[in-house]
Amino acid sequence: MATLGTVKGNLVGVYISDGATPAVYSLIACGTNASLNITNDMIETVCKDNDGARSVLPGQQSVSMSIEGLTAFNNVGRTELFGSAKDKTQLTLRYGSGVTGDPYVQVDAYISSFEETAPLNDSTSFSVSFDCSNMTTGTFS
Numbered sequence: 109m110a111t112l113g114t115v116k117g118n119l120v121g122v123y124i125s126d127g128a129t130p131a132v133y134s135l136i137a138c139g140t141n142a143s144l145n146i147t148n149d150m151i152e153t154v155c156k157d158n159d160g161a162r163s164v165l166p167g168q169q170s171v172s173m174s175i176e177g178l179t180a181f182n183n184v185g186r187t188e189l190f191g192s193a194k195d196k197t198q199l200t201l202r203y204g205s206g207v208t209g210d211p212y213v214q215v216d217a218y219i220s221s222f223e224e225t226a227p228l229n230d231s232t233s234f235s236v237s238f239d240c241s242n243m244t245t246g247t248f249s
Contacts, residue, residue: 110209110247119207122175124185125200133202136185139177140233144203144213146171146243171215171240173203179224179232189236193222201238210248215240 111119122142123133150164179186192199196218204212217238226232 109207111205111207115205119205120203121206122173123202123204123206123212124188125202127200131200133206134184135206136175136177136189137183138180139175141174141176142203143174144171145173169243171213171243172220173201173215173217173238173240174236176235177233179226179234186234189219189222189234193219193236199238201240204248206248208248212246212248214244214246216242 120142121135121139123135125131125133147170149167149169151167153163153165154160177183188199191197199217199219200214201217202212202214204210215238217240219236220239221235221237223235224232225234
């Protein structure tokens with residue numbers, strides 16, 4: 109059943125495809141933060157005819173995602189993320205809750221940044237940023 113009301117942040121994450129057909133999507137394990145950013149650049153269309161009043165048209169659209177979490181070398185998705193960053197390969201990702209009936213955003217993505225941090229007397233954590241294309245939407249089934 110689809111999620112009703114305000115969506116709790118703990119519910120939303122980034123899901124990674126196994127690359128099979130049909131694809132199986134798995135939540136990237138131990139995430140602590142996930143984000144989706146859609147930016148629409150604007151083209152200025154100001155001219156003398158409208159007395160210099162600002163007017164715009166939508167131009168290029170960019171989509172990015174990021175995820176942060178705690179590292180375990182056997183975490184779901186960790187091997188795929190590291191390998192994709194190292195080999196510069198494309199991933200298929202979904203951003204959403206994973207709950208049947210809830211919406212998701214699906215993208216093809218390259219990793220623009222992969223960072224793992226291991227501070228003294230603290231948990232090892234990771235941060236991954238994705239540059240995305242081919243955005244589609246759907247609902248989890």
